[in-house]
Amino acid sequence: MSAASIAQPSRAALFWRSFAENRGAVAGLVVMGILIVLAVLADVLALHSPIEQFRTHFLSPPVWEEGGSWAFPLGTDDVGRDILSRLIHGARLSLVIGFSVVTLSLTVGTVLGLTAAFAGGVVDVAIMRIMDIILVFPSLLLAIVIVAIMGPGMFNAMLAVAIVTLPGYTRLSRASAMSELARDYVTATRAAGASTRRLMFDTVLPNCLAPLIVQASLGFSAAILDAAALGFLGLGAQAPTPEWGTMLAGALQYYQRAWWVLAFPGFAILFTVLAFNLFGDGLRDALDPKLKR
């Protein structure tokens, strides 16, 4: 019998097998899939434009309540906008916010972390001290201050959240790079004459990816939550943008009369953040065999 016939399952198959054991993580993945479909097809799926105001339907209740209609399945807000259509378009914004924030702070954080690990000395101390200083400020407070100074808006809110989440990625990539640097394969590659940049990004980085991927998937939910909090405080996306946190801020004056303007955007945030957290937890358990028992 040849050795090839004893088929080893591929790494991907092994990963999937241990990921799929975790039912919460699979549920999270399904919800993420649904959100992506909603975000991509928002223009087709939404019954109405997210900013169109139906002057005859102010605060009309959801369809199952008395006075509701199928034209507005989850009701309308105070200026007659369809809540369901706004939520669907909001999914697009939330995913864009999460993706942009994570991409920005993951990229910058990884470069800074690897630079600190490779350069050592003064550069290392300087980078890590700056990260420590950012960490001293409560992240939401620092994001609030940054946005208050740069001016409210979705772009500035995303930038602020990316800045406050930077230290996490920097510390993580520095720590993993340091432990890889001591290994023989790095010494061998260096001896073979590889440039520092090649060593950083081609040799060491791929071996540091697992914890960074986990951090990124959990960072996605933190980014959505923080951006929604900024929107809620009036510092993020501005009305009439259908951002979920901004929708909640708009509901403040009349939510005691019309519960649906409050309830649905909040559930949207909760389920999205929950889905990414469950997915991230599952990813961590599947990628890190040490945690499995």
Next chain:
Amino acid sequence: MLRFLLRRFALIIPTFVGVTLLSFVLIHLVPGDPIEARMGEHSIAPERLAELRHQFGYDQPLWRQFLRYEGEVFRGDLGQSVVTRETVWHEFVTLFPATLELSVCAMTFAILIGVPMGVAAAVRRGTATDYSLMGTAVTGASMPIFWWGLMMILVFSVSLGWTPVSGRISDTFYVEPWSGFMLIDCHFSDDAGACRSAVSHLILPTIVLGTIPLATIARITRSSMLDVLHEDYIRTAQAKGLAAIRVVVVHALRNALIPVVTVLGLQVGALMGGAILTETIFSWPGVGHWLIDSIQRRDYPVLQGGTLLIAVLVIGVNLGVDVLYGVLNPRIRR
């Protein structure tokens, strides 16, 4: 031990200078200078503007302005609010007890519920109990607490009428504010109605602010308990025939709590972030509410000074946790 303490204290100084530098830089990123920002829409004669700039030192080079600012901060002078003319320090000290009282209540709530949740999940690992407890915890950790607070107001205050909507105590009571902590002050006021009112005002904000720490504590307690339950001394205790509850609570939990305590200290920053949202929703007259107000009023000295004080608080708590950890665990004193 003394060397360990000295080194920890010495490390604080660059962090502190860095924190003041960051708060200085942030405020100087405000478009225009603080004088212009303060004037807002009002027009002002250019000569008067130059005079004010000179008076407040904004015409000096930046590095000199920073040195002056640093000197003021070290003397404890954080400037004054442009709205109330009170010193920032005075306003902070007046409002901080409200935030501290709420935070202590929230943390107590989180520990009292979170630790037993984590222990129960660890002891019954892999059962429906474990899954439902940890499902609850991950939901709590994903909670947009600003929405959670409003939903609770909607259900418990508006629909059921059980709790008040906002504030610390009903307007009908007057309590002499000698400690600033409502629960203590109303206790000494000998007015049972005032106490009941203060407690009922605290319930919802406590739950809202405590939700995320509760979820974090439950998850950490569970994983820490799972580590400990595998140790030999647990098997020994079980083999001696000790009651299961005694093994879990006395032998396992005591050791499992060490990482939990460390994480609690690191939660202070997150707690202050949560306090900003909670205080805004419940109109709780604390530091978080004050900072959000300062943004709306463009009161930059308050925003700058208040943020700096909170950062100093976090540095202090982190130092305390480090020292405590060094005392408890000689191995890390190095």
